[in-house]
Amino acid sequence: LQHxxxxxxxxxxxxxxxxxxxxxxIAAIAAAAPSTVAAAVAGGTRLRHGRxxxxxxxxxxxxxxxxxxxxxxxTEKISAELQRLAASCPGMSLKQVGGGQRSIxxxxxxxxxxxxVNKNFLLFGEHSRELISPESGLHxxxxxxxxxxxxxxxxxxxxxxxxxxVVNGNPGSRRKVxxxxxxxxxxxxxxxxxxxxxxxxxxxxxxxxxxxxxxxSPFSEPETQAFKQLVEEYQPTTFLTIxxxxxxxxxxxxxxxxxxxxxxxxxxxxxxxxxxxxxxxxPFGAAGRExxxxxxxxxxxxxxxxxxxxxxxxxEIYCGQDQAEDLRQRWQEKIRAESGKLMQVNxxxxxxxxxxxxxxxxxxxxxxxxxxHHESSSxxxxxxxxxxxxxxxxxxxxxNWSAAYLEMATMVVANLRRNASAKVVV
Numbered sequence: 001l002q003h004x005x006x007x008x009x010x011x012x013x014x015x016x017x018x019x020x021x022x023x024x025x026i027a028a029i030a031a032a033a034p035s036t037v038a039a040a041v042a043g044g045t046r047l048r049h050g051r052x053x054x055x056x057x058x059x060x061x062x063x064x065x066x067x068x069x070x071x072x073x074x075t076e077k078i079s080a081e082l083q084r085l086a087a088s089c090p091g092m093s094l095k096q097v098g099g100g101q102r103s104i105x106x107x108x109x110x111x112x113x114x115x116x117v118n119k120n121f122l123l124f125g126e127h128s129r130e131l132i133s134p135e136s137g138l139h140x141x142x143x144x145x146x147x148x149x150x151x152x153x154x155x156x157x158x159x160x161x162x163x164x165x166v167v168n169g170n171p172g173s174r175r176k177v178x179x180x181x182x183x184x185x186x187x188x189x190x191x192x193x194x195x196x197x198x199x200x201x202x203x204x205x206x207x208x209x210x211x212x213x214x215x216x217s218p219f220s221e222p223e224t225q226a227f228k229q230l231v232e233e234y235q236p237t238t239f240l241t242i243x244x245x246x247x248x249x250x251x252x253x254x255x256x257x258x259x260x261x262x263x264x265x266x267x268x269x270x271x272x273x274x275x276x277x278x279x280x281x282x283p284f285g286a287a288g289r290e291x292x293x294x295x296x297x298x299x300x301x302x303x304x305x306x307x308x309x310x311x312x313x314x315x316e317i318y319c320g321q322d323q324a325e326d327l328r329q330r331w332q333e334k335i336r337a338e339s340g341k342l343m344q345v346n347x348x349x350x351x352x353x354x355x356x357x358x359x360x361x362x363x364x365x366x367x368x369x370x371x372x373h374h375e376s377s378s379x380x381x382x383x384x385x386x387x388x389x390x391x392x393x394x395x396x397x398x399x400n401w402s403a404a405y406l407e408m409a410t411m412v413v414a415n416l417r418r419n420a421s422a423k424v425v426v
Contacts, residue, residue, distance in 0.1 A: 065131075065178045069383075071391045072131060074178050075171045078138055079105055082167065089145035091158070097226040102172040102188065104226055107165040109144045111158035117420075118161040118413045121236035122405065123227060123299060125166070126193040127185045128173035130244040132318050132387045132397060137167035137242070139398035140405055149399070153406050161409040164234045169193065170223060183382035187223055191215040194241075195295075196224045199302035200255040214297050231303055238311040238412050239303040240405070244318040244386045247280050247327060250287035252304040252312055254295040260286040264310050271411045272313070279404040280315075281328045287314060311412050317401050320384050321393065 065072050073081065082105050086094035092109045110116060124137030143150045144163060168174060172188040186192050191213050195205070198218035205212040219225050231239065251268040252261040261268065272284040288294050304312035319327065388394040 064180070069387075069389065071394050072135060072178075072387075073138060075168060075174050078134060078168050081138060082107060082141065085141060085145050085147075089141075092141075092145060097230065098222050101175065102222055104169060104171060104223065105167055106230060107141050107167060108163070109141070109158070109165070110162040111155075114159050114162070116158075116160055116162040117416050118238060118409055119234060119236045120161055120163045120238045120240070120405075120409055120412075121231050121234055121303075122163065122165045123169055123231075123239075123241040125169040125171075125174065126223075126241065126299070127243060128170045128177045128187070129182055129185050129382060130386050131174070131177060131383075132244050132394070133242045134168040134174070135394070136317060136398050136401050137165055140402045141165060141167065143402045143406070148402065150402055150406060153403070157406045157409050160413040163409075164230065164236070166227065166230065169227065180379055182379040182386075185211045186213060187221055189215070189221060191221050193221060193223050193227075194243075194299060195297040196221050197228075197297050197299050197302040199297060199305055201297040218297065227299065228302075232307065235307065236303075236309055237416065238313075238409065239300075239307075239309045240313045240315065240408070241299050242401075243314065243316045246316050246319045247282035247324060248316040249276050249280055249282065249284040250300070250314040250316075252286065252301050254287035254298045254301050254314070256286075256288050256294065261304060261312075263304075263308075267415050268311055268313070271311070271408060271415075274411065275404050275408060278407075279400055281331055282316075283331065310416075313408070315401070315404070318386065318388060318397055323385075 066074065082094055086092050086107075089109070091111045091114075092107060094108075095106050096103045097106055098104050122137065122140070125134040127133070139148065142148055144154050144158065146154065148154075170187055170193060173184050173186065177184050190210075192205075192211060192215075195201075195212050195214035196218060201218040202214060203216075205214060215221055219228055249272045251265075251272060269285065276282060276284045287298075287300060298314075300312055300314045303309045318324075383389065388397050
């Protein structure tokens with residue numbers, strides 16, 4: 001099976017048709033060790049046989065993620081890893097909210113003896129098909145616990161910042177994704193958790209209703225009820241929600257296509273601009289205005305408006321390799337063509353000049369795609385659009401964004417201290 005994984009990853013990188021790559025890999029394994037294929041089938045890996053020819057062999061899309069992408073973690077393994085960390089990581093506590101298949105792990109990390117001025121709430125995994133989001137959350141917890149190459153930076157950050165982290169916000173549906181339903185976005189009730197918050201909530205989805213069902217009422221879902229209680233009790237200084245499917249870095253408003261947030265607007269925009277140059281090279285700015293589509297009922301707007309959280313962001317951290325390179329190149333061309341004028345007009349990156357970027361690389365946080373996009377996508381295509389499909393790309397993604405989360409916290413602390421000093425002087 002390891003031969004299969006390596007062959008499939010190589011095929012993705014070289015652009016070969018996935019079906020042929022699977023066929024060749026499976027045929028090679030079968031020739032070398034028929035018992036390996038038999039064991040895989042017995043363990044849940046299903047093979048479909050067409051012609052006897054090797055190219056007719058195809059691995060079914062319902063194969064477990066542990067077989068196809070063994071560097072990912074199942075929901076159970078995420079929980080087990082968090083329990084291991086809680087037993088050894090100084091200043092870390094772990095609790096569960098909710099119950100059964102929808103029980104959610106909540107991590108809090110505050111360095112012993114520290115006096116943080118910045119309370120960060122990070123929400124990963126609202127959309128189940130965005131597997132890389134909880135993987136990024138788990139990697140970030142490991143980073144804060146000193147288990148990655150960013151441990152020294154994390155140690156410094158924890159002197160001034162503490163963190164509460166929902167690592168896997170939609171575990172009930174993630175389990176289905178882990179067994180092959182790679183296009184599934186919503187929770188087990190069919191509700192989009194990022195349309196179920198009581199901020200400009202609307203009772204009906206405009207685009208892609210199967211993916212953006214807002215639920216029967218705000219906070220109708222056990223997951224969003226848990227998120228609401230957690231964030232209201234924690235009262236963060238900084239809020240961040242993490243998604244995938246494209247690359248983008250956003251601030252409020254998501255529901256409003258015309259206006260940017262007023263409170264801390266310049267500071268939030270500066271943080272996004274600085275992080276973007278180093279970690280994303282992608283669209284950034286007010287979510288609704290940048291993508292040209294209203295997104296009601298989001299966590300981003302709720303926390304910023306109802307809780308008066310000073311800094312509120314949404315990051316989209318991954319899209320397929322070909323899309324990412326095209327997005328980066330075209331974004332750089334647009335920025336150069338605008339000669340920096342964009343940032344001087346209402347602190348916005350919104351412009352007809354950028355419209356084609358958002359059409360070709362629509363935001364999944366705001367869900368600009370129409371309903372046909374995923375109806376025509378295979379499960380494997382969904383996986384590869386939202387998640388890294390080889391181990392090297394996976395590692396570079398989680399490393400890059402853990403560094404970005406740390407730098408975001410550092411920038412917020414600098415702003416808080418500067419603003420506090422200015423008040424004292426006055």
